[in-house]
Amino acid sequence: xxxxxxxxxxxxxxxxxxxxxxxxxxxxxxxxxxxxxxxxxxxxxxxxxxxxxxxxxxxxxxxxxxxxxxxxxxxxxxxxxxxxxxxxxxxxxxxxxxxxxx
Numbered sequence: 536x537x538x539x540x541x542x543x544x545x546x547x548x549x550x551x552x553x554x555x556x557x558x559x560x561x562x563x564x565x566x567x568x569x570x571x572x573x574x575x576x577x578x579x580x581x582x583x584x585x586x587x588x589x590x591x592x593x594x595x596x597x598x599x600x601x602x603x604x605x606x607x608x609x610x611x612x613x614x615x616x617x618x619x620x621x622x623x624x625x626x627x628x629x630x631x632x633x634x635x636x637x
Contacts (some may be wrong), residue, residue, distance in 0.1 A: 537578050540618040547574040547589070554589065567615065572600075573605035579619020580612075587613040592621075 542559035553568040553612045554577055571591040580586045593601055593608035601607060 539579065539618050540584075543607040543617075545577055545587075545616050547577050549573055549575065549592075551567055554587075567613070571604045571609070572596075573607060579617075584621060585614065586615070587617075587619075589613060608630075610628055 536547070537547045539556075541546065544557045545555065546555045548555055548566075550572055551566075551574065552570065553566055556565040556567065558564060569589050569591065571593075573592040573594065573596070575590045575592050577587055577589045580588045589611045591607055591609055591611070592602075596604065596607055602624060612630070
């Protein structure tokens with residue numbers, strides 16, 4: 536999953552051959568076809584976060600399905616015309632040792 540600069544959620548659809556965009560304002564959803572049926576993940580990349588990187592899998596495909604989908608297992612880069620949000624970095628948790636008597 537990834538979120539774009541408009542606040543829309545992008546979800547990889549395993550077995551669906553693409554990505555589902557769910558609009559933050561509730562106006563609807565779009566589907567972007569990638570090709571291979573098993574889409575595993577996506578992220579926004581590049582200096583401007585305007586490149587969508589999509590990973591796929593060939594796992595659980597039989598021999599015929601692999602022949603029909605020769606790019607299964609590949610990594611794709613797409614220019615969808617959207618910009619992603621930069622991932623937030625978290626500072627490490629300040630964990631204190633706590634002793635509990637039972």
